[in-house]
Amino acid sequence: MTFEKLGYPIWWGIAAWPVDGFISANDFTGKTVIPFCTSSSSGLGQSGELLRDAAGTGDWLEGQRFQSRADEDTVKEWVASLEL
Numbered sequence: 440m441t442f443e444k445l446g447y448p449i450w451w452g453i454a455a456w457p458v459d460g461f462i463s464a465n466d467f468t469g470k471t472v473i474p475f476c477t478s479s480s481s482g483l484g485q486s487g488e489l490l491r492d493a494a495g496t497g498d499w500l501e502g503q504r505f506q507s508r509a510d511e512d513t514v515k516e517w518v519a520s521l522e523l
Protein backbone atom coordinates (compact mmCIF):
# COMPACT_ATOMS: atom_id res chain seq x y z
CA MET A 440 0.00 0.00 0.00
CA THR A 441 1.36 3.41 -0.91
CA PHE A 442 0.22 6.75 0.42
CA GLU A 443 -0.23 9.74 -1.82
CA LYS A 444 -0.82 13.32 -0.69
CA LEU A 445 -2.83 15.23 -3.26
CA GLY A 446 -2.77 19.00 -2.86
CA TYR A 447 -4.85 21.63 -4.65
CA PRO A 448 -6.33 25.10 -4.18
CA ILE A 449 -10.05 25.50 -3.63
CA TRP A 450 -11.81 27.28 -6.48
CA TRP A 451 -15.47 28.12 -6.07
CA GLY A 452 -15.79 25.73 -3.15
CA ILE A 453 -14.25 22.66 -4.81
CA ALA A 454 -10.87 21.50 -6.07
CA ALA A 455 -9.45 23.73 -8.80
CA TRP A 456 -10.55 22.17 -12.06
CA PRO A 457 -7.06 21.66 -13.55
CA VAL A 458 -6.77 18.90 -10.93
CA ASP A 459 -9.55 17.00 -12.72
CA GLY A 460 -7.17 16.13 -15.56
CA PHE A 461 -4.65 14.69 -13.12
CA ILE A 462 -7.37 12.59 -11.51
CA SER A 463 -8.72 11.20 -14.77
CA ALA A 464 -5.22 10.46 -16.08
CA ASN A 465 -4.18 8.35 -13.10
CA ASP A 466 -5.09 5.00 -11.61
CA PHE A 467 -5.14 5.09 -7.82
CA THR A 468 -5.65 1.35 -7.38
CA GLY A 469 -3.66 0.13 -4.37
CA LYS A 470 -3.02 3.67 -3.16
CA THR A 471 -4.29 5.50 -0.13
CA VAL A 472 -4.92 9.11 -1.12
CA ILE A 473 -4.98 11.96 1.40
CA PRO A 474 -6.30 15.17 -0.12
CA PHE A 475 -5.22 18.56 1.16
CA CYS A 476 -6.08 22.02 -0.01
CA THR A 477 -5.46 25.71 0.46
CA SER A 478 -8.19 28.32 0.43
CA SER A 479 -8.89 31.88 1.45
CA SER A 480 -11.82 30.97 3.66
CA SER A 481 -13.67 27.89 2.38
CA GLY A 482 -13.26 24.59 4.15
CA LEU A 483 -12.30 21.33 2.50
CA GLY A 484 -16.01 20.85 1.88
CA GLN A 485 -16.85 18.01 -0.44
CA SER A 486 -13.76 18.51 -2.56
CA GLY A 487 -12.15 15.28 -1.38
CA GLU A 488 -15.29 13.21 -1.92
CA LEU A 489 -15.77 14.67 -5.39
CA LEU A 490 -12.19 13.83 -6.36
CA ARG A 491 -12.61 10.33 -4.92
CA ASP A 492 -15.78 9.80 -6.95
CA ALA A 493 -14.12 11.14 -10.10
CA ALA A 494 -11.10 8.87 -9.57
CA GLY A 495 -13.16 5.75 -8.99
CA THR A 496 -10.09 3.98 -7.61
CA GLY A 497 -8.00 4.24 -4.46
CA ASP A 498 -8.75 4.44 -0.77
CA TRP A 499 -9.42 8.10 -0.03
CA LEU A 500 -8.99 9.41 3.50
CA GLU A 501 -10.41 12.53 5.11
CA GLY A 502 -8.41 15.51 3.95
CA GLN A 503 -7.02 18.68 5.46
CA ARG A 504 -7.50 22.33 4.61
CA PHE A 505 -4.81 24.98 5.07
CA GLN A 506 -5.04 28.72 4.92
CA SER A 507 -3.73 30.07 1.62
CA ARG A 508 -0.06 30.90 1.90
CA ALA A 509 0.36 28.27 4.58
CA ASP A 510 4.08 27.86 4.98
CA GLU A 511 6.03 24.71 4.24
CA ASP A 512 6.61 23.91 7.91
CA THR A 513 2.86 23.87 8.59
CA VAL A 514 2.29 21.35 5.84
CA LYS A 515 5.30 19.28 6.92
CA GLU A 516 3.95 19.15 10.48
CA TRP A 517 0.65 17.86 9.17
CA VAL A 518 2.37 15.20 7.06
CA ALA A 519 4.41 14.13 10.09
CA SER A 520 1.25 13.94 12.21
CA LEU A 521 -0.19 11.39 9.77
CA GLU A 522 2.51 8.94 10.90
CA LEU A 523 2.49 7.16 7.55
Ligand SMILES: Cc1cc2nc3c(=O)[nH]c(=O)nc-3n(C[C@H](O)[C@H](O)[C@H](O)COP(=O)(O)O)c2cc1C
Nearest residue numbers: 448449450451452477478479480481506507508509
Ligand atom coordinates in the same frame (compact mmCIF):
# COMPACT_ATOMS: atom_id res chain seq x y z
C1 LIG B 1 -10.74 31.06 -9.63
C2 LIG B 1 -10.53 31.06 -8.13
C3 LIG B 1 -11.59 30.70 -7.30
C4 LIG B 1 -11.40 30.67 -5.91
N1 LIG B 1 -12.44 30.26 -5.11
C5 LIG B 1 -12.27 30.21 -3.77
C6 LIG B 1 -13.33 29.77 -2.93
O1 LIG B 1 -14.43 29.40 -3.36
N2 LIG B 1 -13.10 29.76 -1.58
C7 LIG B 1 -11.92 30.17 -1.03
O2 LIG B 1 -11.79 30.14 0.18
N3 LIG B 1 -10.89 30.57 -1.81
C8 LIG B 1 -11.03 30.60 -3.17
N4 LIG B 1 -10.00 31.00 -3.96
C9 LIG B 1 -8.70 31.32 -3.34
C10 LIG B 1 -7.73 30.15 -3.51
O3 LIG B 1 -8.20 28.98 -2.84
C11 LIG B 1 -6.35 30.51 -2.97
O4 LIG B 1 -5.89 31.60 -3.70
C12 LIG B 1 -5.46 29.33 -3.14
O5 LIG B 1 -5.70 28.41 -2.12
C13 LIG B 1 -4.01 29.72 -3.28
O6 LIG B 1 -3.34 29.63 -2.08
P1 LIG B 1 -1.76 29.90 -2.05
O7 LIG B 1 -1.59 31.38 -2.09
O8 LIG B 1 -1.32 29.29 -0.78
O9 LIG B 1 -1.19 29.21 -3.26
C14 LIG B 1 -10.16 31.05 -5.34
C15 LIG B 1 -9.11 31.43 -6.20
C16 LIG B 1 -9.29 31.45 -7.57
C17 LIG B 1 -8.13 31.87 -8.46
